[in-house]
Amino acid sequence: MSGKDLLHMDTSVIPNTIKQHKKSGTTIYEWYAWSYFNIIFGCLIMGFIAMFFSFRTTKYKEADNHSKARLWSRITLLWNILATCIGMGLTFYALFKR
Template structure:
């Protein structure tokens, strides 16, 4: 049992035991490390740390050649980074509007 089975347990999904590991498909999955680190500068710290953790998990699963779980974590990382970026931009926009409104 892998350590993220409890987090990603979906009883309706049937995984094939003999899943072929397509090396090109695994390499095409991105970890979004740079985006996660840039979000730390511009975004909300808690969401950014979650994004970095998801990036690390995706990278670990890619090195283990586990395409099914790596693709799930790839999607989770993408969603977390999108939310973090939009939250950060909203917060910065709010600060700019607040600053000019007070002038």
């Protein structure tokens, strides 16, 4: 390579490898904290299923499939509500059965 070729070669430009997430207008929640809560304090098995649903939501959100991510977010929300209610019901039953 000659000196002129080195001057024209642009090595300062590095391709951007960071994935840019597009805003879809609405926030899509994964409900991780609630799923952890259900694993620890609620129904253990239902909490792990809720965590799986949270991972699915994140997977679709990162793949920019916002319609499926929104669907799995709603499924996760409903499953967490169900797991919390069942966990509370079992706890109250265990405490107050006589």
